[in-house]
Amino acid sequence: MHKDQPLIFELSKPGRIGYSLPELDVPAVDVAEVIPSDYIRMEAAELPEVSELDIMRHYTALSKRNHGVDSGFYPLGSCTMKYNPKINENVARLAGFAHLHPLQPEETVQGALELMYDLQEHLKEITGMDAVTLQPAAGAHGEWTGLMMIRAYHEANGDFNRTKVIVPDTAHGTNPASATVAGFETVTVKSTEEGLVDLEDLKRVVGPDTAALMLTNPNTLGLFEENILEMAEIVHSAGGKLYYDGANLNAVLSKARPGDMGFDVVHLNLHKTFTGPHGGGGPGSGPVGVKADFIPFLPKPTVEKGENGYYFDYDRPQAIGRVKPFYGNFGINVRAYTYIRSMGPDGLKAVTEYAVLNANYMMRRLAEYYDLPYDRHCKHEFVLSGKRQKKLGVRTLDIAKRLLDFGYHPPTIYFPLIVEECMMIEPTETESKETLDAFIDAMIQIAKEAAETPEIVQEAPHTTVVKRLDETTAARKPILRYQK
């Protein structure tokens, strides 16, 4: 029997405190004399009243009800849930990085600027691009930033009719959403039976109104778009630009660079490939790299290296503006930089090789038990279909929930949308063969259960602190905050 963890508000008792502020050491003024009475808060915000031990017990209890990479295997496709190195956390907490004000004089933050500049240089080489901005806060923010630059580029050429952005039907949901926020209309291009962009369909949708094609390579099926140069030619000759969604960069480090594949603009997810932790949903960091033609449109300020040290350049008349206050998620960028410097060139190459080895190994071993819709070498991730199990009355959702009983975070499910009962598995390079084998064994057992004792799967999970939750009522009668 699992016990509920009370809400922190339910643990509150008037008169308890968990803080330690210094005594007021200046002569007190009467607040009523300096703030008009309408603006003085009369009713205190109902925040908890608990002791420091209450706080630690509460959040420790909550942490035990949460699964992270450090808790166990987390093969969540397209999210690159690799190990988060601990040195990153120590470096990011150094006072000289953690406690810097963004508006301090430049001469007092030369170390921070040097790190930003050097990270940009490293990312330029890794992506094959000519310049990088660290300002976007996350992948989707980077997508929108990149699209705004593509828009500015076309407009600077007097080209105001490029209103459409093409995205494959396998694309992440953020791609079309970012296109909308940037003021574009989305056009979908179909995939072939082989799981790659259909070149004939691309030729059909591309035209003088095409602003850009957004592409993830390898795509979300884990397959390398081997016709990439042809696609680039089709889009470029129509005057459009190529946008690279870097969510899957872990698959191609040292193997292929977006800049060499014809991409004009690329974003990276530093919290995926470059081990900024995922934080339970963020913060991330989504730098954007561009080819030389796009440099004038980079958000301002940019970080530059001059004769007297590093500085911010605000004098950029063609910049799309600012996309974020200050300079990006510096704390995450520090972690990513630390990681790149821990790996070096041969380390990053090994990362991709093992990520791809692991994915192919799992794919081959599971192909006997689940449908494999695309039977070819995958890159860092692969998709399986639960079609066979569905016929037995067991859905992919059930399989995911059953995996919880084995102590695993399930794969990404029901995405990409074009695969029926989809499971998208990304093991990453930091997992050992023993871990992969144990997970494979669990998947094989679940496949057997689906055939022999389907109710065990259908009624899963059996061991978690709560069972399946009623999401319908949650959406129909939303309770979004605690009330006494």
Place this chain on the structure above:
Amino acid sequence: MLHRYLPMTEDDKQQMLKAIGVESIDELFSDIPESVRFKGEYRIKQAKSEPELMKELAALAAQNADLKSYTSFLGAGVYDHYIPVVVDHVISRSEFYTAYTPYQPEISQGELQAIFEFQTMICELTGMDVANSSMYDGGTALAEAALLSAAHTKKKKVLLSKAVHPEYRDVVNTYAKGPGLEVVEIPLQNGVTDLETLKKEMNDDVACVIVQYPNFFGQIEPLKEMEPIAHSGKGMLVVASNPLALGGLTPPGAFGADIVVGDAQPFGIPAQFGGPHCGYFAVKSALMRKIPGRLVGQTTDEEGRRGFVLTLQAREQHIRRDKATSNICSNQALNALAASVAMTALGKQGVKEMALMNIQKAHYAKNAFVERGFTVPFTGPFFNEFVIKVNKPVREVNQRLLEKGIIGGYDLGRDYPELENHMLVAVTELRTKEEIDMLVKELGDCHA
């Protein structure tokens, strides 16, 4: 190669290649055409061992003047506040920081409950009905508020006070280009939004009025007078607020704000050179189904036990794609957790006490400047920041202060030509009387 993050042995590798049915790892990359294949190694720095790298980066960090070694009076949207030490202990638990978005609620109840508590605390402080799980930061949250207002009212004009943080205004202007919104800036009058101009610009085409409370200069905007103006054309009132200030000030919700956003950085989040911080986004219940970002809701499991899930996901990009209310995917969950722990540690009493202490110390400092003969141009009520005029360029003055171990205030001439040689001074609860006196003395000496 051997690396502490890469566990595969040569033997593992050979067994796995055999199981796959290939001779080498290279074969697995045969689908990458020769013409785009990257050959060789990246020309980047060679790897360093853990102790070597730690030493190098510690030395790099030490080149910076950090807020723990210097005495800072710099605010302008990012503040040096008391961070209860429990905060770092909680967010260092790797069950939280190595998890991702809680897509599988049965094994994510900890994160989901923590966010539900965060949503509740933000509602309490802002006086609003619904808060989401967090945004990237205050600036992008404000821009999303403008987009939401425009989408909801189907209007294209945004009235943006010039007393809103200049960098937040920049971000709003960048976002506005997407849907083609017209942003009209409302000028200042005595350090607050000019109500006369606001009235003149107000009409039925206005999607929202955006103000900051307390504003960029620390001044308390007269929300009571602004609300009827903002609502006179059926547009919305959007307020950006420092949530700590709301521990002592009447919340925007009580004045009828439709959307309240801001940055929770003052609660438990270090300055970190500007990010990551933690945007928050709170609305009236009428806007609940249009709010951007993730929302956590309470529900029950099959056995009637209380639990939490991500909810109202039909708003979001992974379901609605190009029809989503926003493209935001990740949030700042770990920083929302930090803010929650800080708000919990401070609690009902501490948040108020800390807010009032900011008011006390800032007023002591302002009075000391006045006594020393400085001009304080804005005369309205303020929170923990105020403006003084110095008789030299602020940049030069700040150079002198640095030599004394002080990081001076913000140079307002950077954004407001009419405020050249004006400094925005922030005084938080962490500044002692002695430090404040030293600032006044040093600036006074400069001034002479």
